[in-house]
Amino acid sequence: MEQQLPKLRFPQFKENWKDAKLKDISNVIDGDRGINYPNGEDFTNEGYCLFLNAKNVTKRGFIFDNKMFISKEKDSLLNKGKLTRGDIILTTRGSVGNIAYYDDTIEYNQMRINSGMVILRVISNQIDGFFFYYLLNSPKIEKQITTIAFGSAQPQLTVKEINKFSLIYPTQIQEQYKITSFLILVDKQIELLELQRKKLALYKKGAMQKLFSQQIRFKDDKGNDFPEWKEKKLGDIGKTYNGLTGKTKEHFGKGKQYIQYMQIFSNSKIQTNNFGLVEINKGENQSKVQYGDVFFTTSSETPNEIGTTSVLLDNVDELYLNSFCFGFRPDSLEELVPAFAQFLFRSPQMRDKIIPLAQGSTRFNMSKVELMKITIGLPTNAEQLKISSFLSVLDFQIEQLVKQLETTKLFKKGLLQQMFV
Structure with missing residues (x-):
């Protein structure tokens, strides 16, 4: 069988690469199950040992935005999942396949992982630990993880499957x-x-x-x-209009362009390369959007996301608005400059006025009538x-x-x- 070699290689190296199973290179150590997770009784905001969950390990490595600690006493009662420098962490449930390397750049000296992850600890003197980390991030390993983890009803990896991973690495x-x-x-x-x-x-x-x-x-x-800024109610400088009405899923995917919800939510100005398509029949009474219009999201999962805005800063021929948002059209683009509106409605001062308008418990909605009562500084x-x-x-x-x-x-x-x- 012909030896497999990488397409890109440093010219001074000519030796063949070696085939191996992951178990020949690394021990696979499961996370700890002997802790009350995620109920929280065992955790504190500060403590002796940082206890990692899946949110701490991403495709970009470790993140520590959310930290949970356990005491030294609790740590002494656990016998699995303790990290040492040079360990590699692989997530095995939920967001499967995230990999992080525990080296000297990480400030925490005591860390454990939960049962949704495993530790990969190098046991072979023929492979460098950091090289092993990059090898695990290679497309071949990524493909093996995807094939195994997503071949079942609930994406997950087992220690047995991880041990079988096929690797090829340089002997030098x-x-x-x-x-x-x-x-x-x-x-x-x-x-x-x-x-x-x-x-x-x-x-x-x-x-x-x-x-x-x-x-x-x-x-x-x-x-x-x-001059000093003028305080004006939104309702005094423009009018609102609705998005698409009377449409079902059969009407989408062909026809005229319309602005999608995420185009508004994700950017303060409408990106014109992400429009959806909707069937509009002749004679339909649907509102068309135009340059300078401001679009508001009317529904969200959290109050902080309600009334997110985006402004159309391009001239368009025929364009419509999705049914989960509404438009606001200024009476004068001299009084409210579109490029200024792009930033005004996403400013902290405006968000402080819009967020309290959210109504609901599991899903939040916003009243256009109440929004039009808000005053803005112009x-x-x-x-x-x-x-x-x-x-x-x-x-x-x-x-x-x-x-x-x-x-x-x-x-x-x-x-x-x-x-x-």
Whole structure:
């Protein structure tokens, strides 16, 4: 049988790669079941040992937004799932196949995992631990995980199945180091871009807070102060209209373009490449959208998501709105500049006024009538243009970082496909 070798390889290495089962390389250690999870009686916000659940292990590695600790006494009663530096954690239930590496960059010295994960602990001196981590992230292992886990009614992996994973790796440890070092550089670039994106997004959030509370103000082109903002009710500067009515699932998938719910929820301006299609018959009384319209979501799973907005900043010929949202059309685009509205309705000050309008218990809805009673502060047209121009530049910079991030992630994905068998 011909030896399988990667498509992309450092030229100084010529030796064949070795076939093995995961059990020949690593011990597979199950998580601990001897703890009252998820009821919470055993947990504290601070403690001796960090107890990991599935939310702490993602496709990007560890995240510690939500932390649960157990005491030293409780920890001493448990006999499984204790981590040591160099361990790899693999999620086996729920979000199956997430992998994280416990190295010196992790600040917590005492960590355990629950029963929805396993520890992979290298036992072979022929393979480097960090190389093993990247090998587990390779497309071949990802395919094995998907085939096994999602072949059953409830996605999961068992220790028995994990032990059978088929691996191919270089016999020379120096080649493993070389591959690992290169991929670490790519990961560091991804981390840097992500950090830059987060910092810029945080700066934009702070700028919006200060701009819409008028803590900071722009000057006009002559260096003079702009006039004071005018307080106006929404209902006095525009009118609402409904989305599509009388449609069933048979009407969708063909016909005219319409704005989908997620286009509104996910972005402050409508992205024109994500429209859905709906059948509109001649003579139907359906509202068409136009440039400058503001769209509100009327239903959400949480109060904090109610009334999320997006603005149409492109001219369109014939476009409709989904039935789970409604439109707001300003009487004058001079009085409410569309580019300014994009940021105004997502500002902290406006969200503080909109969120209390949420009504419901399991699903939340919002009244258009009550929304139209909200007052907004409107600067002059010239000041609106300055504010929107400043914030649009920040949005553009964030978008460029996101594109660089996506490109780098795709580059890494290609490397994993070509540097591993």
